[in-house]
Amino acid sequence: MFPILVVLAQFAPAPKPVTLTPEVAAKLQVIAFQAVREGDSVTLEEFFSAGQPVNGTNPRGDTLLTVAAYAGQAEAVTLILKQPKCEVDAKNKMGLTALMAAAFKGHVEIAAQIVKAKADVNAKNDSRQTALMFAALTGRTKMVEYLLKAGADATITDKSGNTALSLATTQGAKDAVKLLKAAIEP
Numbered sequence: 001m002f003p004i005l006v007v008l009a010q011f012a013p014a015p016k017p018v019t020l021t022p023e024v025a026a027k028l029q030v031i032a033f034q035a036v037r038e039g040d041s042v043t044l045e046e047f048f049s050a051g052q053p054v055n056g057t058n059p060r061g062d063t064l065l066t067v068a069a070y071a072g073q074a075e076a077v078t079l080i081l082k083q084p085k086c087e088v089d090a091k092n093k094m095g096l097t098a099l100m101a102a103a104f105k106g107h108v109e110i111a112a113q114i115v116k117a118k119a120d121v122n123a124k125n126d127s128r129q130t131a132l133m134f135a136a137l138t139g140r141t142k143m144v145e146y147l148l149k150a151g152a153d154a155t156i157t158d159k160s161g162n163t164a165l166s167l168a169t170t171q172g173a174k175d176a177v178k179l180l181k182a183a184i185e186p
Helices: 003-011 022-038 041-049 064-071 074-081 098-105 108-116 131-137 141-149 164-171 174-184
Strands: none
Touching: 022 041, 022 064, 022 074, 041 074, 064 074, 064 098, 064 108, 074 108, 098 108, 098 131, 098 141, 108 141, 131 141, 131 164, 131 174, 141 174, 164 174
16 A cells, blocks of 8 residues: 555544444345345355344245245255254245245255254145145155155145145156155055
8 A cells, every 4th residue: 555545544534334224124135035046155144144134034925045945045045044043934925935945946955954954844835735745746756755755744635635646646747646655555
């Protein structure tokens, strides 16, 4: 640094600290959700380091964990699950959990992280649908296999009377049907 700049820097006013108003907090939340979707763990780490809430929600009621699980961002999921007070079974406005989001998209590694963090493998949304049902409906055979091994109950019925097996059958997911039949038949 030039000597004159060193002298001038001594007399420069200190920067004003940022005041965390509700508007600023809302903007940070939007940035955090974008970081989760993009897998930007550096920004997400800074968000948490600034003391921002792990269980805040977007307008749909999704938590950061749910969005990370849906987007397939395993590193972000790991970081979120390390945060104190992370609610692994938090539900959005439709009753969907992070495990259901991972199951729907077929992200087995992420589902395993969430289950390891003590998620309820048989949690139900408002229509009484489970993660296993979402996996069966979308023909995610590896996810169906994982969830069954993790203790998912293949006999649960939703409000319409569907089971994971009936959903897999309707969708023509033959391999998932085999797994589900084996799980419910002695």
